[in-house]
Amino acid sequence: MALSEKIKNTINGIRHQFPTEQALLIPTLLEVQNDYDWVSLEHMKDVGEFLNLPLSKVREVASFYTMFKLAPMGKVDLQICTNISCWLNGADKLVACAKKKLGVAHGETTADGKFTLNQVECLASCGTAPALMINEDYYENVDEAQLLSLIAQAQNDLEAGKVVGKSTRMEGVWP
Amino acid sequence: MMYNNEHFEPVITPNVSKPGCETIDFYMQNEEGYKALEKALKMKPAEVVDEVKKSNLRGRGGAGFPTGMKWSFMPPNPVDANGNVKPKYLVCNADEGEPGTFKDRLIFTKTPHRMIEGMIIGGHAIGSNKGFVYVRGEWHKEIRLMQKALDDAYAKGFLGKNILGSGFNFDLVIYKGAGAYICGEETALLNSLEGKRGEPRLKPPFPAQVGAYGMPSCVNNVETFAAVPYIIQKGWEKYAKMGPERSGGTRLICVSGHVNKPGVYELPMNLSINDIIELAGGVKGGKLKAVIPGGASAPMLRADECGVLTDYDSLAKAGTMAGSGGLIVMNDTVSIPEATYTLLKFYEHESCGQCSQCREGSHWLARMFKRILDGGGTQEDLDYIAKICANMAGQTICAFADAVTGPALSSVRKFRSEFEELITKGGLHGIGRTESVSHEMGGAHV
Ligand SMILES: Cc1cc2nc3c(=O)[nH]c(=O)nc-3n(C[C@H](O)[C@H](O)[C@H](O)COP(=O)(O)O)c2cc1C
Ligand code: SF4
Numbered sequence: 001m002a003l004s005e006k007i008k009n010t011i012n013g014i015r016h017q018f019p020t021e022q023a024l025l026i027p028t029l030l031e032v033q034n035d036y037d038w039v040s041l042e043h044m045k046d047v048g049e050f051l052n053l054p055l056s057k058v059r060e061v062a063s064f065y066t067m068f069k070l071a072p073m074g075k076v077d078l079q080i081c082t083n084i085s086c087w088l089n090g091a092d093k094l095v096a097c098a099k100k101k102l103g104v105a106h107g108e109t110t111a112d113g114k115f116t117l118n119q120v121e122c123l124a125s126c127g128t129a130p131a132l133m134i135n136e137d138y139y140e141n142v143d144e145a146q147l148l149s150l151i152a153q154a155q156n157d158l159e160a161g162k163v164v165g166k167s168t169r170m171e172g173v174w175p
Numbered sequence: 176m177m178y179n180n181e182h183f184e185p186v187i188t189p190n191v192s193k194p195g196c197e198t199i200d201f202y203m204q205n206e207e208g209y210k211a212l213e214k215a216l217k218m219k220p221a222e223v224v225d226e227v228k229k230s231n232l233r234g235r236g237g238a239g240f241p242t243g244m245k246w247s248f249m250p251p252n253p254v255d256a257n258g259n260v261k262p263k264y265l266v267c268n269a270d271e272g273e274p275g276t277f278k279d280r281l282i283f284t285k286t287p288h289r290m291i292e293g294m295i296i297g298g299h300a301i302g303s304n305k306g307f308v309y310v311r312g313e314w315h316k317e318i319r320l321m322q323k324a325l326d327d328a329y330a331k332g333f334l335g336k337n338i339l340g341s342g343f344n345f346d347l348v349i350y351k352g353a354g355a356y357i358c359g360e361e362t363a364l365l366n367s368l369e370g371k372r373g374e375p376r377l378k379p380p381f382p383a384q385v386g387a388y389g390m391p392s393c394v395n396n397v398e399t400f401a402a403v404p405y406i407i408q409k410g411w412e413k414y415a416k417m418g419p420e421r422s423g424g425t426r427l428i429c430v431s432g433h434v435n436k437p438g439v440y441e442l443p444m445n446l447s448i449n450d451i452i453e454l455a456g457g458v459k460g461g462k463l464k465a466v467i468p469g470g471a472s473a474p475m476l477r478a479d480e481c482g483v484l485t486d487y488d489s490l491a492k493a494g495t496m497a498g499s500g501g502l503i504v505m506n507d508t509v510s511i512p513e514a515t516y517t518l519l520k521f522y523e524h525e526s527c528g529q530c531s532q533c534r535e536g537s538h539w540l541a542r543m544f545k546r547i548l549d550g551g552g553t554q555e556d557l558d559y560i561a562k563i564c565a566n567m568a569g570q571t572i573c574a575f576a577d578a579v580t581g582p583a584l585s586s587v588r589k590f591r592s593e594f595e596e597l598i599t600k601g602g603l604h605g606i607g608r609t610e611s612v613s614h615e616m617g618g619a620h621v
């Protein structure tokens with residue numbers, strides 16, 4: 001396997017902006033994460049080959065950052081902020097509600113492979129707490145009723161074969 | 176609103192509630208957008224630096240370092256061993272992740288051109304032709320809005336080659352982070368920008384000597400850059416006059432927690448914490464118990480200490496810090512040990528692990544607080560917490576370890592009786608409370 005042409009093209013397109021090859025490592029891993037929803041060892045080898053970096057370098061970087069998932073995840077990454085301002089404003093209720101609805105504990109994926117429940121650190125939405133993320137999308141001032149309808153909506157969208165939680169992409173704008 | 180300050184006017188947020196305020200057309204038509212750049216390009220770089228120095232603008236990212244002075248540290252004509260000219264880089268810190276802070280995100284979504292213009296002026300001032308905007312990777316929408324803003328600025332000729340016919344070239348590139356609080360620390364950010372693990376660097380050398388890609392670099396916060404166009408356009412005096420001595424201009428104060436009207440408030444620094452809580456609609460759900468005045472890392476204040484003014488020096492005198500401007504309000508239903516544990520769990524997860532004092536210390540602090548919440552704490556634990564903190568503060572590669580001790584020490588010092596109650600009565604259960612389910616959630620990754 002090798003890195004996809006799509007990813008290579010994207011990275012080749014920004015190469016001139018950076019003085020070193022290694023600077024492209026995080027952008028490349030982000031592309032992999034985006035396209036495959038996780039970063040496997042195979043991917044890391046491909047990335048290393050593409051950027052002429054030893055696997056150890058790729059691996060030490062991939063394991064440092066929380067956005068690189070080193071194991072397969074659910075299609076929908078439900079990440080609830082439980083940091084201070086969200087906690088003060090009822091993040092607890094959201095966590096309890098999500099656990100009950102999905103029947104999973106923190107860090108786990110539902111048996112059908114659809115949802116992973118995660119915690120996320122402060123999202124800089126503390127003024128509109130509690131906040132959560134569904135894949136790329138932010139939701140703020142969320143209550144339990146909205147959480148349940150977001151889960152139901154994601155469920156429906158997945159069944160209809162739609163992309164979930166990537167609603168803010170803009171035509172013609174990288175990335 | 177009464178600010179008791181005749182000099183005050185909003186510098187960054189006058190129009191952030193208006194539709195379309197994020198567009199380049201709005202910025203140019205309604206906010207004299209890019210006029211300051213025109214003016215700055217006619218000034219000598221040293222004059223721009225001087226103007227910023229005299230304005231008393233201090234870094235809004237956390238440390239409060241005088242911006243003009245930081246700019247003046249940049250070497251004028253750096254060359255390498257072979258006599259080749261070295262590039263200089265200007266870096267914007269948009270990794271906003273300090274719990275309780277959400278102002279940079281507002282600038283990104285509502286007035287991105289102010290930050291861009293500030294960066295171009297900064298580039299001219301320090302003699303840099305290239306800037307990087309390091310943005311936290313979770314900001315998918317914000318990154319797209321910023322990229323759109325950059326594209327528009329290029330299209331109008333404010334970025335790129337020979338800007339406004341001045342001969343000055345400046346390029347701006349977005350770099351996405353990938354989820355790590357520590358990358359907000361400027362040298363960790365520089366490592367991350369180089370495609371490495373976000374581990375802070377030992378200083379010296381400082382970024383002005385060896386920064387991004389080994390070149391002289393200057394890192395500033397989003398809000399710091401966003402203040403620059405006003406200073407250049409209206410003059411340093413007007414900006415400096417809004418604040419007390421050594422704290423010029425306005426700050427974006429992020430009010431969150433138990434208030435009726437949470438949000439970002441652009442304010443002069445001669446207001447007290449109590450004044451700000453009042454502006455934010457007052458405390459909700461109970462009486463005021465405690466405030467964290469400058470983001471999670473700032474030591475807490477008790478309700479009776481909240482008369483303190485919010486400029487850098489007054490807060491420092493009160494034993495805390497202005498930090499990132501994140502003002503977190505807690506009412507009297509909150510258990511301070513539990514709230515503090517929420518933060519310590521975060522720090523435990525986010526320590527980069529290079530220094531043993533920080534890696535082990537943040538782990539031990541979180542475990543000890545947990546034990547106290549669970550009913551297994553002892554009186555000695557409280558002294559032990561102080562000892563661990565003494566071993567951390569000022570002993571490590573970066574200020575993260577100091578940040579951990581902010582909430583840990585201040586909570587025990589100022590709310591000791593709450594800890595003692597948990598110790599003598601058998602933890603949260605013993606006082607009729609149940610622990611938060613979210614506390615079961617550990618770190619988000621291994
Ligand atoms: C643990 C830690 C986290 C930090 N996080 C941020 C951050 O998210 N954003 C920021 O601008 N500065 C942050 N800083 C401060 C930066 O190191 C640096 O001082 C700042 O970006 C400089 O810009 P300024 O002078 O304009 O404030 C952090 C510092 C530490 C020690
Ligand atoms: S103090 Fe903590 S976060 Fe900073 S470098 Fe040391 S281990 Fe890393």
Ligand code: FES
Pocket residue numbers: 081082083084085086087121122123124125126129130131274275276
């Ligand atoms: S504490 Fe949840 S977004 Fe900041």
